[in-house]
Amino acid sequence: MKNVTRFAPSPTGYIHIGNVRSAIYPYLFARQTGGKIILRIEDTDRERYVEGATELIEDTLQWLGLMWDEGPLVGGPHEPYFQSERKDHYLAWAKKLLASGRAYADPTPSEKIAEYREQCNREKIPFLYRNFRPDNPPEWEPGMPIRFKTEPKDYSWTDVVMGEMHTGPEVLDDIILIKADGYPTYNFGHIVDDAEMGVTHVMRGVEYLSSTPNYLALYEALGLERPVFVSLPHILAPQGNKKLGKRDGAKSVTEYRDDGVLPEAMLNYLACLGWNDGTEQEIYTKDELIERFSLDRIQNSGARYDETKLLWMNGQWIRRIFDEQGARALYDRTANFWPEDAASWSEDYRVKVLSIIYDRLKTLSDIREISAYFFSDPEVDMEMLKANKFLKKLSEAELEDLMKKCIAKLSDVKEWTADNLQNALNELLVETEKKPAELFSLIRIAVSFAAFSPALNLTLEVLGRETTLARLNKVARSI
RNA sequence: GGUUCCGUCGUCUAGUGGUCUAGGACGUCUGGUUCUCAUCCAGAAAAUCGCGGGUUCGACUCCCGCCGGAAUCACCA
Numbered sequence: 001m002k003n004v005t006r007f008a009p010s011p012t013g014y015i016h017i018g019n020v021r022s023a024i025y026p027y028l029f030a031r032q033t034g035g036k037i038i039l040r041i042e043d044t045d046r047e048r049y050v051e052g053a054t055e056l057i058e059d060t061l062q063w064l065g066l067m068w069d070e071g072p073l074v075g076g077p078h079e080p081y082f083q084s085e086r087k088d089h090y091l092a093w094a095k096k097l098l099a100s101g102r103a104y105a106d107p108t109p110s111e112k113i114a115e116y117r118e119q120c121n122r123e124k125i126p127f128l129y130r131n132f133r134p135d136n137p138p139e140w141e142p143g144m145p146i147r148f149k150t151e152p153k154d155y156s157w158t159d160v161v162m163g164e165m166h167t168g169p170e171v172l173d174d175i176i177l178i179k180a181d182g183y184p185t186y187n188f189g190h191i192v193d194d195a196e197m198g199v200t201h202v203m204r205g206v207e208y209l210s211s212t213p214n215y216l217a218l219y220e221a222l223g224l225e226r227p228v229f230v231s232l233p234h235i236l237a238p239q240g241n242k243k244l245g246k247r248d249g250a251k252s253v254t255e256y257r258d259d260g261v262l263p264e265a266m267l268n269y270l271a272c273l274g275w276n277d278g279t280e281q282e283i284y285t286k287d288e289l290i291e292r293f294s295l296d297r298i299q300n301s302g303a304r305y306d307e308t309k310l311l312w313m314n315g316q317w318i319r320r321i322f323d324e325q326g327a328r329a330l331y332d333r334t335a336n337f338w339p340e341d342a343a344s345w346s347e348d349y350r351v352k353v354l355s356i357i358y359d360r361l362k363t364l365s366d367i368r369e370i371s372a373y374f375f376s377d378p379e380v381d382m383e384m385l386k387a388n389k390f391l392k393k394l395s396e397a398e399l400e401d402l403m404k405k406c407i408a409k410l411s412d413v414k415e416w417t418a419d420n421l422q423n424a425l426n427e428l429l430v431e432t433e434k435k436p437a438e439l440f441s442l443i444r445i446a447v448s449f450a451a452f453s454p455a456l457n458l459t460l461e462v463l464g465r466e467t468t469l470a471r472l473n474k475v476a477r478s479i
Numbered sequence: 480g481g482u483u484c485c486g487u488c489g490u491c492u493a494g495u496g497g498u499c500u501a502g503g504a505c506g507u508c509u510g511g512u513u514c515u516c517a518u519c520c521a522g523a524a525a526a527u528c529g530c531g532g533g534u535u536c537g538a539c540u541c542c543c544g545c546c547g548g549a550a551u552c553a554c555c556a
Contacts, residue, residue: 048556113553121480159484162484165483167482171551176553205550206551207550207556213482231484236549238490274491276493282504300485303490306490309504311505358518360518444515454515
């Protein structure tokens, strides 16, 4: 039998790093075992529903390369994949329970329920609705919630990540199946859908672990087979010990895309936060993850989110793509990250620039600042030049003389290549009897007025003879 | 409060009774690569394996207790 997993988010906003792992692991597992993954939208809460959230979810998943086999956009044999369009399914199953006496229509007003709850709180006993079950529930009619009539007892089950589980009757209650508005609760809806859609592995956050006994009771009453349960531990916020949520500033996954993080790095980092294959490998391609992934090596404690490591990994991926797929392949990912002035330059030129700056990028958005002086003349800042720790020892006269020699020497370079430039620079060192620190700093600053730049000969080569000499002359006049 | 889960360097983790004087990675620090920044390379500091008892010739690894943390107890998912 094929393994069927699912990712079932509710469209209440963007997907952030704290909850996207429950899409990654089912995806990896499905791909590895030749099974499939379903995307199901759990939009039964009309109050929290956010317009456009479904598109956001689809976008995030697609960006990460986690394409689903059934669901919105692609359809499938179990359509529809929106719970709001499946109300008749839930009602049909609930009616079965009504008929068999395992569910009842509950006429109790919510104020009354709140009263019961307060009463329990006062007496310091756990509030269980089953202790307040109405004696003669009415015939169900639309507008009334339907509750499960539970049978308190012990339950045991196996959770692939958490191990052997056992609970007593005190955790079982008469949970709501169908709300007064006709929509199912999560507790009931997901069970019906999972069963109808043939889901074999239910992978979700640990927050559902404690309600699993109630689900078990439901599977039993419905005559359904239990799926395999896989509880995924939380990702913890950088500070404190809480699970990472929007309140802790958890950014949306796509926000990282806009900041120049590569999907490869994001997937790599997230997959390895709370899972490892036992080797010392750190960088994994998606295919490698699919191959190596295993449910039983998922960590059972929460893992703290560490953006620094994500950024390190992103740098690794930027270099890896450049080294293995070439400058062009990396360039193709950089469209939105160039400074404004870059637009008037040729693509070839931009690729050249990228080729000499790529190894100092942590994110693609770093390109903007790092490459600025390749596309527009920097403002001459004599303070910066004179304050340089190597140049401040030189008098203005010395500076001017040195600059003239540099210009003369570089003007003489016949063919403007990195090698020839390096030779000219070396000769200049000998002729002027200056240290590289002084000479190179002078040229580097004069040409870029930036805090840092690539190797000097490469920088000059890409800048070109004309621009280089023009900038040097301009500075020479300002000394 | 009830129930359930978790507890190895600052962080992510390796570790399934002896090979652990606890390994790797991020971060930090130092040094090297003709200037800078980064990459890369080399090295360093960093964990009394939450605490206390057992079991055992021997425990990070097994058992018990304690402590600490988390999740959950909605007509939210």
